[in-house]
Amino acid sequence: MSHMPTQPGAPSAMTPAEVVAQALELIQDSISRYEQLQSCFNAHNNETAAELFGRIAAIGRATAAAVARLQPAEALPRIAPWEFLWRCPDVLAPRPEQPSSEDCHHQFAIAELVRLALEREHCALTRLQDAHQQAHIAASRAILARIVEQQQQQLTELDALLAAVRANEATPPDDLDPPNRPE
Template sequence: MNTEPSQLITSVPEFLAHAILLERESVERYEELADSMETHNNLEVAQLFRKLAHFGELHAHEVEHHAEGMELPEIPPWDFKWSTPESPESGAMEEVHYLMGTREALEFALHNETRGRDFYAHVAETSPDPEVRRMAAEFTAEETEHVNILKSWLLNLTDAGEEPLEDLDPPNVTE
């Protein structure tokens, strides 16, 4: 993570602008993936992404609640202070596939939540503002809970011996 002074989050409004975008973009990405999986008839994974979007929505509301009555800075998309190309909980699009199974989808989500947690933990360690550090530590704890929930879902997944999804009419069979 970047510890250059210009990359440190220095105020509560700036921190909440980051947190809100992080949560909102995560929800949008899961919704987009759920739609996409439905379109490609992978309904089980679509349902999982829909569920993750729902949980994300609840969390986004909580974060937005912290910002009520506060004027947040307008930050261009490319000037947010993450070390990832997109906001940390927006999983990389190229990591998904229409034949992915529940395990892969959960691993994808776990990776995203872990990046989100690491972002908040980094802010909690590096911000010069004590209130930002306090809030970031609180958000880190919440994200750690999400990480642990996903880990437990993965542990309890009963997919041993299940065949990977198969497309009987794959798109890459040329005539």
């Protein structure tokens, strides 16, 4: 690599291949983050949360597989990470309404975690819907419609997951140990 790519073209002019490539980056990035959180909660001995993110990642992988099947004949273009258009806030991004460390730690309420994941996936849906409305190329528009469907299906599954979790939710116990000093 001798140069950095330039700014991406106008979103409205995306080809079907570009649409699929962008969508796969959107989904894969979410999956990677869920896997990161799975291993993170695993490392903090919160097996329930780890397992939950494992399940959310699995739902994401199903969506990714479905979207990959929409791939047009031509090879997908390679998107530099910074050319990715449909960015959403991180699941556990710090937010002003959570001014305390007690709102984000290793003993997170499980339902809250699902809600945060849903928030991210709703954001993803919004990005896809916007792209669908803006798309000028008919084929791209058609593929985006299918992708939106897949994303909605994913949200339905996450909703179901949230309902199940809420039914069994217990209040997380207080963390009786202060932060550790490993080094």
